[in-house]
Amino acid sequence: MICSAVEPAQIDASCRLPLVVLFLSAAVWLLIGSAFALIASLKFHAPGFLADCAWLTYGRVRPAGLNCMLYGFCLPAGLGVALWLLARLGRTRLALPGLITVGALCWNLGVAAGVWGILAGAGTGFENLEMPSYAAWLMLLGYLMSVVWGALTFHQRRERQLFVSQWFLFAALFWFPWIYSTADLLLLTVRVRGMAQAVIAWWYSENLLVVWLGLVGLGAVFYFLPKLTGRDLHSRYLALLAFWMLILFGSWGGVPESAPVPAWMPVSSAIARGLGFILIVAVVLNVHGTLEGKCSRLFAHPSLRFIGFGVVAFILGGLASAASAFPEVSQITQFTWFTVAKGVLNCYGFFAMVMFGAVYYIVPRVMGTEFPSPKLACAHFWTTAAGIVLFVVPLAAGGIAQGLRLQHASLPFNDVTHGTLPFLRTSTTGDLLIALGNLMFLGNLTGLVIRFYRARAVSAWAAATVEIEPAEARP
């Protein structure tokens, strides 16, 4: 049912400017964020490391790194991939790319102001929402500018039959402004009283990290997996089940087990996390069916390695989350490094890797130029994969050990903390490798963009300085 569909090359060309801005800025923020994370990790080797500078104290540099990662990389990269996918799947050009670019720049301004604010001590104190309100509203404005035209692109689609990914991505377009504006209004602007603040902050956090990242990540996975293996997605209905499970129950899972709130809140969250198991199973069945069990298909295309890693990380993180539905498990893992490991597995291991895979596929098509070094892309994969494993596994193990020891009240607290130090120090290698991988990614992407614009400049110069035939020069 393709009536007057636009050529893919034209769609890609229409996406070029906004995607360059979004992806390049995302890569820069990713590197900055991993640098902050590395500084924070090094402080566990020597607590006095950079401790005399108020701007680099652990309590500021850690949220700065997290926010750079989330708001500087995850959201813009996700938005870029979503916009491109919506345009491609709708067989239509991206609507008003210039305004989307302005929105992206506004967003980046907000992120910069926010990170500056956090380091200067103006952090809000709410986890995953540390950016002060002036930055938050600026970022929301930038996002809305991009999203309105994304929705318009969706509306103007020539291909009326919706592919699976389009549900996920279209829902994601609206999800973030709703949750972000609610959280900003009720926590930063017109503050609610008492513990209600914490519940709303947990609700927002879960909606961002589980639902939004899940919607965009799964939307990308369900597109790239069939596309790059050349097969059909196994089941539309399984994807539909995954979609409903994610949006209905994903947003309820935020309240932790021992929270100082009435009992029904942590219990509801536990039940929602338990239901996340169905989401995992649906995704596993779909992926398995698409690959028809042959994991070797994952090596058909360089991007597929990233996507495959992301899917495995999603499954592991989802299983860990579903396990925390049981109070026996969550009593051990709460307040430990296990929750951090789970968060990084979801944010980095799943979402960032899927985004890397997507960017490695999209950008050459959008720019019409190949990456300067495919070997660097391969090195990026192995470095980042090793980094994530070296970060997540020690922290998860350390967290479980920490949690088990915290249950024994006779063990002095200092001993418990010291028991986690070897694991933390091992995870610094993971941080280092991840930062290195991000540097490679930025380098490759910058190289491609420079190559593109240089080729353009060269051809423009050539067109401007073409030799005029004497016959034409006659006045």
Place this chain on the structure above:
Amino acid sequence: MNYGPLVFLAAFFALASSWCGFVLTPQLQIGHLQQTNTVGGAGVAYPIARPGLARQGLDVYRANGCAYCHSQQVGQTGSVLDIALMDAGTNQAAIIAALFKLAESATNQPSALTMLTPLQPGASNATTESILAGLPKAFFRSTTREAANAAAKTLNSTSAKAQLWVVPVGPDLTRGWGRRRTVAEDYLYDAPVMPGSQRVGPDLANVGTRLPDANWHLAHLYAPRIEAKASTMPPYRFLFEKRKLGRRPSPDALSLPGDFSPGAGYEIVPKPAAKALAAYLISLRADAPLFDAPISVPAPAGAPASTNAPAVAGATSTNAPPTNPPAK
């Protein structure tokens, strides 16, 4: 699902349902909380807003991200009843006999009743004076009200006065991080509320009861390794000022042990932010008896059982039920 607006509506209703559940309902239930009265005592208002300096300290706590290493929420896994003797009465022999009888049944049936301090007839600590010293004191612990009532009745059948104390239990509480779990009322006047999600450092919900000395906190902030030899807490020296010693040392100057002292002719003076943070930390306490988190506040030693003297909200008794000594 081929229709765009249908996807939008699905997303909208899904988010609206969780919004109603976790934004609207908490606001109605705990966002509208007012001051409440403590129970089990004279019913004083709780919580009380923090004094000004402590309120500024909350800002310093937030700005420096202390919540990324310290949690401020204490959990509880259950409640037990302690059978406490308030008054030995006139017939000491009878009460001692009753105590030994209960001790025997506790040895035989540890699931119903447990002894808090071992009571063996004929043992070295079994003299009347040592047993009845320091009343009111809890002797037995029970997990069910029937067993507790039966034990109290045995003790009350002599001329003594026994009472049941509600005691919350859990790993956090045994560690000395609090006497009961934290509930929403404890955070009523905090903005922002920072319950924390990591325990790289100990929980701080009741640090004001454990460490009520501002000087300790200031020294700890300046150099955490004074107190804990290999602490992972970073030193917050930027909250302090190194000043040349004047004619007389400043009244605020920290007294630091040899390794950490600033050297001859210098003194370390806390900046206003450090003093505010210390005041905030001292103000952290969450052990007032509330309806949602019932706990007995035992009367101080020597006072008659049914006293009309108001119990100060959150006051720790000089004869708290025996627990492990509070760990840092």
Place this chain on the structure above:
Amino acid sequence: MNPEPQPSLPLAAEAEPQAGRTAVPVWLIVLLFLILYWGMVYFDRNGGWFNEQVYAPYRSFQEVETWQPVTGQAGLAQQGKLVYNKPTCVACHQADGKGTPGQFPSLVQSEWVQEPEPGRIIRAVLYGISGPFQFKGQNFNGAMVPWKDALTDEEIAAVLTYVRQDPEWGNKAPEVKPERVKEVREKTKGRNQPFSQEELLKVSPAD
């Protein structure tokens, strides 16, 4: 507009992926409902049914009430509730305090109960009431049992405090102390007769 650079990629047949129509396996649907059932059971047991005063580890409002400390002055009302339901007063005045019209007067929103000074009602509980009695426009002609021998001063003080202060009944009056009951008992020593309405009205509540 600058000319587009020559694409270095072949424009392959850019067919977008399709989704197959395999059905969701039945066992997954069954698993979904099993987890939903587990969730419902778990919520029923531990959720406190959305009550904002129920915190873990307590599982219901009743459980929180059971664990309230019953000591000290504020515990007087809770003790009083236990005394009221022993059964002592509940047999006639009912658990909700509303009594039976024509037989036993309601204690809810009763001006007798809510008098600032409890002198009259202490006498009523100690010695009982007999004879015709008018109460909120209703006529009663029963007899109230004297409790001076069955209940101690503390118990009478507790039950009167409960009746005068229970929020569910809406009565708001100061508590009654055991010493006050003792005082009244001393003052009326030797009396064996229940009070009638005229006698009760003659007594000043502050007495």
